[in-house]
Amino acid sequence: MTTAVGIGEFSRLTHLSVKALRHYHDIALLVPAEIDPGTGYRRYATGQVHAAQMINRLRSLQMPLPQIQAVLATDDTSERDRLLHDHLQRMEAELDRTRQVVASLRGLLGTTAPSLAVELRDSPAIDVLAVRETVARDDIYTFCNQAFSALTGQLAESGVTPGSFGATYDENFFTEDRGSVVAYLELPAGTPPLAVPNNLVRTGLPGGRFAVALHSGPYIDFDRTYGALGSYVVEHLTPLPEPIREIYLVGPDDADDATGYRTEVCWPIAA
Amino acid sequence: MTTAVGIGEFSRLTHLSVKALRHYHDIALLVPAEIDPGTGYRRYATGQVHAAQMINRLRSLQMPLPQIQAVLATDDTSERDRLLHDHLQRMEAELDRTRQVVASLRGLLGTTAPSLAVELRDSPAIDVLAVRETVARDDIYTFCNQAFSALTGQLAESGVTPGSFGATYDENFFTEDRGSVVAYLELPAGTPPLAVPNNLVRTGLPGGRFAVALHSGPYIDFDRTYGALGSYVVEHLTPLPEPIREIYLVGPDDADDATGYRTEVCWPIAA
DNA sequence: TTGCTCCTCACGTCACGTGAGGTGGC
DNA sequence: TTGCTCCTCACGTCACGTGAGGTGGC
Numbered sequence: 001m002t003t004a005v006g007i008g009e010f011s012r013l014t015h016l017s018v019k020a021l022r023h024y025h026d027i028a029l030l031v032p033a034e035i036d037p038g039t040g041y042r043r044y045a046t047g048q049v050h051a052a053q054m055i056n057r058l059r060s061l062q063m064p065l066p067q068i069q070a071v072l073a074t075d076d077t078s079e080r081d082r083l084l085h086d087h088l089q090r091m092e093a094e095l096d097r098t099r100q101v102v103a104s105l106r107g108l109l110g111t112t113a114p115s116l117a118v119e120l121r122d123s124p125a126i127d128v129l130a131v132r133e134t135v136a137r138d139d140i141y142t143f144c145n146q147a148f149s150a151l152t153g154q155l156a157e158s159g160v161t162p163g164s165f166g167a168t169y170d171e172n173f174f175t176e177d178r179g180s181v182v183a184y185l186e187l188p189a190g191t192p193p194l195a196v197p198n199n200l201v202r203t204g205l206p207g208g209r210f211a212v213a214l215h216s217g218p219y220i221d222f223d224r225t226y227g228a229l230g231s232y233v234v235e236h237l238t239p240l241p242e243p244i245r246e247i248y249l250v251g252p253d254d255a256d257d258a259t260g261y262r263t264e265v266c267w268p269i270a271a
Numbered sequence: 272m273t274t275a276v277g278i279g280e281f282s283r284l285t286h287l288s289v290k291a292l293r294h295y296h297d298i299a300l301l302v303p304a305e306i307d308p309g310t311g312y313r314r315y316a317t318g319q320v321h322a323a324q325m326i327n328r329l330r331s332l333q334m335p336l337p338q339i340q341a342v343l344a345t346d347d348t349s350e351r352d353r354l355l356h357d358h359l360q361r362m363e364a365e366l367d368r369t370r371q372v373v374a375s376l377r378g379l380l381g382t383t384a385p386s387l388a389v390e391l392r393d394s395p396a397i398d399v400l401a402v403r404e405t406v407a408r409d410d411i412y413t414f415c416n417q418a419f420s421a422l423t424g425q426l427a428e429s430g431v432t433p434g435s436f437g438a439t440y441d442e443n444f445f446t447e448d449r450g451s452v453v454a455y456l457e458l459p460a461g462t463p464p465l466a467v468p469n470n471l472v473r474t475g476l477p478g479g480r481f482a483v484a485l486h487s488g489p490y491i492d493f494d495r496t497y498g499a500l501g502s503y504v505v506e507h508l509t510p511l512p513e514p515i516r517e518i519y520l521v522g523p524d525d526a527d528d529a530t531g532y533r534t535e536v537c538w539p540i541a542a
Numbered sequence: 543t544t545g546c547t548c549c550t551c552a553c554g555t556c557a558c559g560t561g562a563g564g565t566g567g568c
Numbered sequence: 569t570t571g572c573t574c575c576t577c578a579c580g581t582c583a584c585g586t587g588a589g590g591t592g593g594c
Contacts, residue, residue: 003506011446013501015494018446023584039592040549046502053379053494060372088373095366101331102359108324175282175289223286223324230284231317235274279573294558310566311575
């Protein structure tokens, strides 16, 4: 048995505000069981309480409304569980990142004004196997992981031992939080022609002059090294509007602890 | 030594997007060191990198811009630490709540369709010591804690042993997520006149007929009991538009574990 | 008839992002 | 002169909240 109630009463039954209920109706997430054709009054069935409770729970977990829509729309239990599981995974990752930011904040507040050794380096042009894509800042870690796994896999198949691991970042990546990124593996001089699947490219990276600083520790602290190195560059040298390069000397594949990571940040400068 | 750079270069130094930097200028959170009077071009000093990094960290921790403003504005270290500490406390509390919601979600997904015992009760009017305030839903737990601690403190001073602990919730509290709440302690019949500080009131609660259900467990699951009880009421009885009452039989002061909480939910119905 | 519930706009919030359209400096 | 960087609106996003102004049902 199920009874129809007005929006106010349904709000008391579900602890969803009237404004929220109207919004969920507007976007067809929770449509009233009936609507009075004359007055437009919404009538909800008591059988809709459970859906409302699900929406309430998932919103408390910051799930976006379109995703909630997807969860409620499916009656395939395993698909629904997968959606929920994925969301909880994302929340876990978020939490993990938050913990890192807190640690990083303590570092920024500490008295340790990091003195930075800046090296001036003339790099020759190199031959690389690479992946180029437009990447949002939030997705950069995932992108690099996937790219390097594809690249190393390909080189292993071809029996080639790669040189350095690196990536170049277009200016837009910093100024608009989204830009063209090239993740690459350096190919030793004299590497013969390779079979290259079409998500990868073999290409050349131009040489040039760089101001180079070593970043020690987790990637979340990159802005400290960028700030220090960049300040040094604009104060003492002439920066060029070319992509910045990062060279991953020690990364997630080589060290278990992020404090062990070592990355060279290479800022293009005029010769 | 400090050098001035354009907004694009400063973006590369700080990993803040150009749009974000312009926004921070608009709200006077991070004002460029100088602005070209002719062109409006913003020039940032390398000495501003540290402030930018602080903003970046705090935003990653979801701190609202006005609060970041406050953190940066003070040069009193202990005050700044207090603001940061408070924010981290709030994040901890949020995290704790998230864990509870996840547990609660599992409950909703489980097969345990909770069968609810509904009792019809005629309550007499009672004499109470109370706190009345307009409270937002998000603040209700804090409000009740403070109210009950003030109320029990006052009664202890007066040497009076209270009857039941309860609260009434205006309809607006549910329909608009904010409404008038009365937290009360029942006074035994024949309680003599009391000294009452002016944040408290001695008053009467009207009697009436209620449909009552027992809610077992954490408050975060209240909507399940409300949904079940409210559905029963609209299907079998006549609800009245009066404040709903909750009676806290076992609460945080009496049980260490939220699973031990016991609360009666009382829905006003026609006689 | 008076309250009460409910309705639909239109606009605000928060922290920016997304173009459009245009200008100054090298 | 051509690019390039930078500028200022105006509007969009997301999930509602905040009134204003008005109507139907008891």
